[in-house]
Amino acid sequence: MREISLDRLRTLVTIADHGSFAEAARVLHLAAPTVTLHIQELEERVGAPLLSRKRGEVVPTAIGETLLAKARRLLTDAGQALDDVQRQVQGLEGRVRLGASTGAIAHLLPKALEVLGRDHPAIDVQVAVLTSQDTLVRLAQGSLDVGLVALPQSAIAGLVIKPWRRDPVVALMPASWPCPAVVTPRWLAGRPLILNDASTRLSRLTSEWFAAAGQQPVPRIELNYNDAIRSLVAAGYGAALLPNEGDASATQEPRTVVRPLRPALWRRLGIAHAKQVARATQHVLDVLGELNGRRENG
Structure with missing residues (x-):
């Protein structure tokens, strides 16, 4: 069964909003025959007329009204989904999974989490209590984004492990x-x-x-x-x-x-993470480095 394209639904909604095929074509930057084709494809898929002309204006049929209500919700949800993803790509929000020992969580993370909550309130840091080895295993598996680990550690393919503090x-x-x-x-x-x-x-x-x-x-x-x-x-x-x-x-x-x-x-600690990180993860790494880092000769 063929799925209904969001582009076709957007065309239907635009025609209904403006009452005109020609105006919908202008708003959507489409050729008039393309707009007509979109509605024909929808009507073939539904098996009934969706629009009719009354007094020179294009209006939805009863079946068209039903589909329009669903289409508006689908287009809104699709737009919100894209906005949410783009905000994560831009680092404005997202989820960052962090593993650390109980000591690091109790005494080193609170200030960093406070700063993140102030500067990046839409970034959700999920903290797991883990040993260094468990943290590195989960980082390698991709089920963690950042780890605070005891040093020294052997190199692990795909991971960056750098000194953080002593x-x-x-x-x-x-x-x-x-x-x-x-x-x-x-x-x-x-x-x-x-x-x-x-x-x-x-x-x-x-x-x-x-x-x-x-x-x-x-x-x-x-x-x-x-x-x-x-x-x-x-x-x-x-x-x-x-x-x-x-x-x-x-x-x-x-x-x-x-x-x-x-x-x-x-006692030396390091920060471990994948070589390529999302922007939300980078924000967490930046805050950790600025607030709690101590150079090895510090």
Whole structure:
């Protein structure tokens, strides 16, 4: 069965609005025979007359009125669909799917999302809590647009992975402990520890930090949720190694203290995305870079 062309419906609506084949041809920038052909094709498809002449004016028949009502809605919907797509192409609106760890979502994204909401209110950022590896897999599959991932990462075909920021890793300890001014691997290895689990890049970093000093401590518990780790430290359960992301949350808890590490340890983050991105995604990348980026030598 042949489908009805939107161009034919637009011709019918224009004739009905202006009451004239000739005026419709002028408005649509079509030759008069083309306008006549459009109506003939519609009438053949419907199987009934759609227009009639009354007192020198072209008016719809009863069947024509029914089709006109449907045609107007279809043309409006089609026009709105094109406008919506064009707004996305222009970066005025759209959906951006972003993957990141709980820590990055809690402490690094809020300001960026605030700026995006102010400057690009029609861009919907959908955030998923993911490990770096899951984020990269989904980016490669095309089910994510932007990812905040721990560095370093191996190159992945089709993806751009670039440095974004680095944050110092610090020791978070119960305030009741007698804590030195600077924490070393040897001192910390002898205390109860709450560390990130093996699914995280931070787990590898801290293991290497201890190993470089000849230490291999066994933690009391391993977690992948930094806020839970902070709560356990505040309860006196043990000490933790966490990135200092520039927020005040770690120092606002009176039951904990924060100390720098010696040797220093850094958690590096990168931004990952496809090589070609939509404009809405580029807006997100621009805001992330402007607000939260720290150079590797910063």
